[in-house]
Each structure stands twice: as C-alpha cells, then as structure tokens.
Amino acid sequence: DVKVTQSSRYLVKRTGEKVFLECVQDMDHENMFWYRQDPGLGLRLIYFSYDVKMKEKGDIPEGYSVSREKKERFSLILESASTNQTSMYLCASSQTDSNYGYTFGSGTRLTVV
Amino acid sequence: AQRVTQPEKLLSVFKGAPVELKCNYSYSGSPELFWYVQYSRQRLQLLLRHISRESIKGFTADLNKGETSFHLKKPFAQEEDSAMYYCALRTGFQKLVFGTGTRLLVSP
Numbered sequence: 375d376v377k378v379t380q381s382s383r384y385l386v387k388r389t390g391e392k393v394f395l396e397c398v399q400d401m402d403h404e405n406m407f408w409y410r411q412d413p414g415l416g417l418r419l420i421y422f423s424y425d426v427k428m429k430e431k432g433d434i435p436e437g438y439s440v441s442r443e444k445k446e447r448f449s450l451i452l453e454s455a456s457t458n459q460t461s462m463y464l465c466a467s468s469q470t471d472s473n474y475g476y477t478f479g480s481g482t483r484l485t486v487v
Numbered sequence: 488a489q490r491v492t493q494p495e496k497l498l499s500v501f502k503g504a505p506v507e508l509k510c511n512y513s514y515s516g517s518p519e520l521f522w523y524v525q526y527s528r529q530r531l532q533l534l535l536r537h538i539s540r541e542s543i544k545g546f547t548a549d550l551n552k553g554e555t556s557f558h559l560k561k562p563f564a565q566e567e568d569s570a571m572y573y574c575a576l577r578t579g580f581q582k583l584v585f586g587t588g589t590r591l592l593v594s595p
Contacts, residue, residue: 405581407582407583409585414496414587415587416493416573416585416586416587416588417531417573417585418585419582419583419584422581422582424580424581432582464531466531468581470581473519473536473538473539474533474536475521475523475533475536475575475577475583476533476583478530478531478532479530480529480530481530
C-alpha cells in the first residue's frame, strides 16, 4: 500500500545536467515537501507546497526549483546539477488538519559525477 | 531560532539494556514534537507523537517544556530496534524541523 512514490530509487547524472525528481502521493494530501538527507546533517527542507501551483522555499533552496501542477505530484528540479547535490532526496506529504506528521517516500539517491 | 538537537550520533547498547535517545529543542511557540524512525532499507516512518502520549513498540517519549526536551525511552532494547532515529519539531503550518539523527545499534 505505497502512498508516496518517488519515481527513481537511484539516479546518476553528470555535472551541469538538468535533473527532475518526481514524487506522487495518493492520499489527497494538500502539503508536499522535498528534503535532502545527508549523514551528520539530518533532513534539511528544500521546498514545500501547500496547494497546487503554490511553493515556498525551505532552508536550502539554492540550486533547486519545484513544480506542482497537480495536487498529487510534486517535482524537484535541479537546474544544473553539481557534485555537492549528491544526496538522498526524500519526498513527503501531509494533511493540513492532521497531527500525524508526514508520510515519506522511499527516497531517491542521486549521484552527480 | 527553531532548532532540534540530538547530541548523540551513535548509541550502542546490548539487548535488554535500557535506551534513552536524547532530543532537545528550541522554539518560542507551543511545540509539537515527533519521533521518526528509519530501519535499514526502509522509508522514514512516524514512531511517536507527543500529543498522543502513546507507547509504540515499547518506546515512550515525554515532552518536558521546562528542559525543552523530548527524549525517547525504552526499558529493554531489542535487536530489531536498531535503526536511525530522528526527532522533529513542527514549527508552524506543517513544516517539520529535524534533528541530525541518532543511530541506535542493539547488539546481542
């Protein structure tokens, strides 16, 4: 019963490439989030969205953009990938009026070479 | 500033020993705190919410506003508890701030 799906588990891209990470949720959640997970740094918020076509910068938005054209889909875009963007990327969603926190995807491990 | 501190990167205990994973927070508002767990090769999942005051898999966590802490405890650790644990603070409108995580290793 997968509820938050990230399209790729592993990706290898070259420096300078434009990279798209896709996330889809089937729980009709209003809110969606992109985090990166790095050892010793925990999870850091890149961008989030609380409605279709709405987006807000998180703590580390530089070098990233997002797109939310449909409620169920939230895409993270690396405009020009760099080696310091090698990381595990986690997508999550949540319901606005819920105290249950987030539901996470399984993550995309991106390596930029 | 909104911050979550998990001072231990690694906590190693023997099976049957008590476990306490520390979490301290900094937040000017009324805090909502969570513990998330990530088992090997699995996705991050919610373990506990302070608001529910529940016990999950033998784990409990009590919010101490005076000490700004939300430590995770279990009286008798099991090998299957070995995982990465993250403490998280909701800072408003569903945003969560996470700590850096503590890896719990339970040895037989």
